Amino acid sequence: MSTKKEAAPELETLATKHGTYKTTLTAKYRNRTPWHAKDPRQVFSFIPGTITTVDVKPGDSVKEGDVLLTFKAMKMHNTYRSPIAGRVAKVHVTEGDVVPKGVLLLEFE
Template identity: 50%
Template structure:
Protein backbone atom coordinates (compact mmCIF):
# COMPACT_ATOMS: atom_id res chain seq x y z
CA UNK A 1 0.00 0.00 0.00
CA UNK A 2 1.13 3.51 -0.76
CA UNK A 3 -0.12 6.70 0.83
CA UNK A 4 -0.57 9.41 -1.75
CA UNK A 5 -1.68 13.00 -1.53
CA UNK A 6 -4.00 13.96 -4.41
CA UNK A 7 -5.40 17.44 -5.12
CA UNK A 8 -8.71 17.68 -7.00
CA UNK A 9 -10.18 21.12 -7.74
CA UNK A 10 -8.12 22.65 -4.95
CA UNK A 11 -9.14 20.06 -2.34
CA UNK A 12 -6.35 17.83 -0.98
CA UNK A 13 -7.13 14.15 -0.34
CA UNK A 14 -4.91 11.63 1.52
CA UNK A 15 -5.45 8.25 -0.16
CA UNK A 16 -4.01 4.74 0.12
CA UNK A 17 -3.28 2.82 -3.07
CA UNK A 18 -2.54 -0.91 -3.20
CA UNK A 19 -0.16 -2.11 -5.88
CA UNK A 20 -1.14 -5.29 -7.67
CA UNK A 21 1.52 -7.50 -9.24
CA UNK A 22 4.98 -8.94 -8.46
CA UNK A 23 6.56 -5.74 -7.23
CA UNK A 24 7.72 -5.76 -3.61
CA UNK A 25 5.78 -3.48 -1.25
CA UNK A 26 7.27 -0.04 -0.80
CA UNK A 27 8.34 1.12 2.62
CA UNK A 28 5.55 2.92 4.39
CA UNK A 29 5.95 5.65 6.96
CA UNK A 30 3.95 4.95 10.10
CA UNK A 31 3.38 8.63 10.89
CA UNK A 32 0.11 9.94 9.51
CA UNK A 33 0.36 12.72 6.96
CA UNK A 34 -0.94 16.09 8.05
CA UNK A 35 -2.97 17.47 5.22
CA UNK A 36 -3.59 21.19 5.49
CA UNK A 37 -7.19 22.02 4.77
CA UNK A 38 -7.78 24.95 2.46
CA UNK A 39 -9.27 27.96 4.17
CA UNK A 40 -12.88 28.34 3.16
CA UNK A 41 -14.09 31.90 3.05
CA UNK A 42 -17.68 32.32 4.15
CA UNK A 43 -20.01 32.77 1.24
CA UNK A 44 -21.46 36.28 1.30
CA UNK A 45 -25.21 36.50 1.54
CA UNK A 46 -26.83 37.39 -1.79
CA UNK A 47 -27.66 41.05 -2.15
CA UNK A 48 -31.33 41.76 -1.55
CA UNK A 49 -33.32 42.12 -4.74
CA UNK A 50 -34.80 45.56 -4.98
CA UNK A 51 -38.32 45.96 -6.27
CA UNK A 52 -38.43 47.96 -9.48
CA UNK A 53 -39.21 51.59 -8.83
CA UNK A 54 -42.49 52.93 -10.09
CA UNK A 55 -42.15 54.84 -13.37
CA UNK A 56 -44.10 57.79 -11.98
CA UNK A 57 -45.42 58.79 -8.58
CA UNK A 58 -49.11 58.25 -7.95
CA UNK A 59 -50.80 61.54 -7.04
CA UNK A 60 -52.72 61.35 -3.75
CA UNK A 61 -56.09 62.06 -5.37
CA UNK A 62 -55.55 59.80 -8.39
CA UNK A 63 -57.38 56.57 -9.19
CA UNK A 64 -54.96 53.74 -9.89
CA UNK A 65 -55.72 51.37 -12.78
CA UNK A 66 -53.90 48.13 -11.94
CA UNK A 67 -53.05 45.09 -14.01
CA UNK A 68 -55.77 42.41 -13.98
CA UNK A 69 -53.39 39.53 -14.88
CA UNK A 70 -49.69 38.94 -15.57
CA UNK A 71 -48.57 39.79 -19.09
CA UNK A 72 -46.59 42.09 -21.38
CA UNK A 73 -47.46 45.65 -22.37
CA UNK A 74 -47.97 45.69 -26.16
CA UNK A 75 -48.79 49.39 -26.52
CA UNK A 76 -49.41 52.46 -24.38
CA UNK A 77 -52.01 54.74 -25.98
CA UNK A 78 -52.05 57.64 -23.48
CA UNK A 79 -49.66 60.22 -22.02
CA UNK A 80 -49.77 62.15 -18.73
CA UNK A 81 -52.12 65.15 -18.95
CA UNK A 82 -54.22 63.61 -21.75
CA UNK A 83 -58.01 63.66 -21.38
CA UNK A 84 -59.75 60.32 -21.89
CA UNK A 85 -63.40 59.38 -22.23
CA UNK A 86 -65.15 56.36 -20.76
CA UNK A 87 -64.08 53.15 -22.61
CA UNK A 88 -61.08 54.79 -24.36
CA UNK A 89 -58.23 52.26 -24.65
CA UNK A 90 -55.45 53.26 -22.24
CA UNK A 91 -53.10 50.44 -23.15
CA UNK A 92 -53.00 46.91 -24.55
CA UNK A 93 -51.83 44.02 -22.39
CA UNK A 94 -50.86 40.68 -23.93
CA UNK A 95 -51.68 37.81 -21.59
CA UNK A 96 -52.08 34.13 -22.43
CA UNK A 97 -51.45 34.92 -26.14
CA UNK A 98 -54.41 37.31 -26.22
CA UNK A 99 -54.38 41.08 -26.49
CA UNK A 100 -56.49 42.66 -23.74
CA UNK A 101 -57.58 46.30 -23.99
CA UNK A 102 -57.36 48.15 -20.68
CA UNK A 103 -60.01 50.87 -20.92
CA UNK A 104 -60.81 54.02 -18.99
CA UNK A 105 -63.60 53.33 -16.48
CA UNK A 106 -64.94 56.92 -16.80
CA UNK A 107 -64.08 60.32 -18.23
CA UNK A 108 -60.81 61.49 -16.66
CA UNK A 109 -57.37 62.97 -17.14
CA UNK A 110 -54.28 60.76 -17.17
CA UNK A 111 -52.21 61.68 -14.10
CA UNK A 112 -49.33 59.24 -14.72
CA UNK A 113 -48.36 56.27 -16.86
CA UNK A 114 -46.46 53.62 -14.85
CA UNK A 115 -45.44 51.21 -17.65
CA UNK A 116 -43.72 51.29 -21.03
CA UNK A 117 -44.20 49.24 -24.18
CA UNK A 118 -42.51 45.84 -23.75
CA UNK A 119 -42.65 45.81 -19.92
CA UNK A 120 -43.57 42.55 -18.19
CA UNK A 121 -46.12 43.18 -15.46
CA UNK A 122 -47.58 41.11 -12.67
CA UNK A 123 -51.15 40.96 -11.53
CA UNK A 124 -51.96 44.04 -9.43
CA UNK A 125 -49.06 46.14 -10.81
CA UNK A 126 -49.90 49.83 -11.36
CA UNK A 127 -50.53 50.66 -15.01
CA UNK A 128 -52.08 54.14 -15.22
CA UNK A 129 -53.26 56.77 -12.71
CA UNK A 130 -56.33 58.86 -13.52
CA UNK A 131 -57.90 61.93 -11.93
Protein backbone atom coordinates in the same frame (compact mmCIF):
# COMPACT_ATOMS: atom_id res chain seq x y z
CA MET B 1 -66.76 14.32 40.44
CA SER B 2 -66.31 17.98 39.75
CA THR B 3 -68.07 19.57 36.86
CA LYS B 4 -66.51 22.72 35.59
CA LYS B 5 -68.88 25.04 33.87
CA GLU B 6 -67.35 26.58 30.77
CA ALA B 7 -67.91 30.27 30.24
CA ALA B 8 -70.21 31.11 27.39
CA PRO B 9 -68.36 32.53 24.37
CA GLU B 10 -68.51 36.28 24.03
CA LEU B 11 -70.93 37.36 21.34
CA GLU B 12 -69.92 40.11 18.97
CA THR B 13 -72.00 42.23 16.64
CA LEU B 14 -71.71 41.50 12.92
CA ALA B 15 -73.41 43.98 10.59
CA THR B 16 -74.29 42.92 7.03
CA LYS B 17 -76.44 44.49 4.36
CA HIS B 18 -79.20 42.08 5.39
CA GLY B 19 -79.17 42.84 9.11
CA THR B 20 -77.20 42.90 12.33
CA TYR B 21 -76.40 39.68 14.16
CA LYS B 22 -74.88 38.61 17.48
CA THR B 23 -72.37 35.80 16.85
CA THR B 24 -68.98 34.40 17.77
CA LEU B 25 -66.13 35.27 15.43
CA THR B 26 -63.15 33.07 14.63
CA ALA B 27 -59.59 34.31 15.09
CA LYS B 28 -59.10 34.04 11.31
CA TYR B 29 -62.06 36.37 10.72
CA ARG B 30 -60.88 38.90 13.34
CA ASN B 31 -57.35 38.97 11.82
CA ARG B 32 -58.41 39.31 8.18
CA THR B 33 -57.40 42.27 6.04
CA PRO B 34 -60.38 44.61 5.89
CA TRP B 35 -61.96 45.25 2.49
CA HIS B 36 -61.58 48.72 0.99
CA ALA B 37 -63.25 50.02 -2.14
CA LYS B 38 -60.81 50.44 -5.03
CA ASP B 39 -59.92 53.94 -6.16
CA PRO B 40 -61.40 54.35 -9.68
CA ARG B 41 -58.56 56.79 -10.48
CA GLN B 42 -56.03 53.95 -10.41
CA VAL B 43 -55.78 51.18 -13.02
CA PHE B 44 -54.10 47.91 -11.96
CA SER B 45 -53.18 44.84 -13.99
CA PHE B 46 -55.71 42.06 -13.46
CA ILE B 47 -53.52 39.25 -14.85
CA PRO B 48 -49.79 39.00 -15.65
CA GLY B 49 -48.72 39.94 -19.16
CA THR B 50 -46.54 42.03 -21.47
CA ILE B 51 -47.51 45.61 -22.34
CA THR B 52 -47.80 45.83 -26.14
CA THR B 53 -49.07 49.40 -26.61
CA VAL B 54 -49.61 52.43 -24.40
CA ASP B 55 -52.25 54.63 -26.06
CA VAL B 56 -52.23 57.56 -23.60
CA LYS B 57 -49.65 59.83 -22.00
CA PRO B 58 -49.76 62.10 -18.95
CA GLY B 59 -52.02 65.08 -19.55
CA ASP B 60 -54.31 63.32 -22.06
CA SER B 61 -58.05 63.67 -21.49
CA VAL B 62 -60.03 60.46 -21.91
CA LYS B 63 -63.67 59.52 -21.85
CA GLU B 64 -65.06 56.47 -20.12
CA GLY B 65 -64.41 53.45 -22.36
CA ASP B 66 -61.46 54.93 -24.28
CA VAL B 67 -58.53 52.54 -24.85
CA LEU B 68 -55.69 53.18 -22.39
CA LEU B 69 -53.29 50.34 -23.26
CA THR B 70 -53.12 46.79 -24.53
CA PHE B 71 -51.14 43.83 -23.27
CA LYS B 72 -50.48 40.27 -24.28
CA ALA B 73 -51.29 37.48 -21.84
CA MET B 74 -51.69 33.78 -22.56
CA LYS B 75 -51.35 34.39 -26.33
CA MET B 76 -54.25 36.87 -26.30
CA HIS B 77 -54.22 40.64 -26.65
CA ASN B 78 -56.23 42.36 -23.91
CA THR B 79 -57.40 45.96 -23.92
CA TYR B 80 -57.63 48.18 -20.85
CA ARG B 81 -60.36 50.75 -21.22
CA SER B 82 -60.84 53.83 -19.10
CA PRO B 83 -63.15 53.19 -16.13
CA ILE B 84 -63.86 56.94 -15.78
CA ALA B 85 -63.70 60.17 -17.73
CA GLY B 86 -60.75 62.31 -16.73
CA ARG B 87 -57.18 63.38 -17.31
CA VAL B 88 -54.26 60.93 -17.16
CA ALA B 89 -51.87 61.94 -14.35
CA LYS B 90 -49.15 59.25 -14.56
CA VAL B 91 -48.36 56.25 -16.73
CA HIS B 92 -46.21 53.74 -14.84
CA VAL B 93 -45.48 51.32 -17.71
CA THR B 94 -43.95 51.41 -21.18
CA GLU B 95 -44.25 49.14 -24.20
CA GLY B 96 -42.46 45.84 -23.64
CA ASP B 97 -42.77 45.86 -19.84
CA VAL B 98 -43.65 42.49 -18.30
CA VAL B 99 -46.01 43.08 -15.38
CA PRO B 100 -47.38 40.70 -12.74
CA LYS B 101 -50.95 40.77 -11.47
CA GLY B 102 -51.82 43.73 -9.24
CA VAL B 103 -49.31 46.29 -10.55
CA LEU B 104 -50.37 49.95 -10.82
CA LEU B 105 -50.39 50.75 -14.55
CA LEU B 106 -51.66 54.32 -14.62
CA GLU B 107 -53.39 56.99 -12.58
CA PHE B 108 -55.94 59.71 -13.23
CA GLU B 109 -55.97 63.19 -11.67
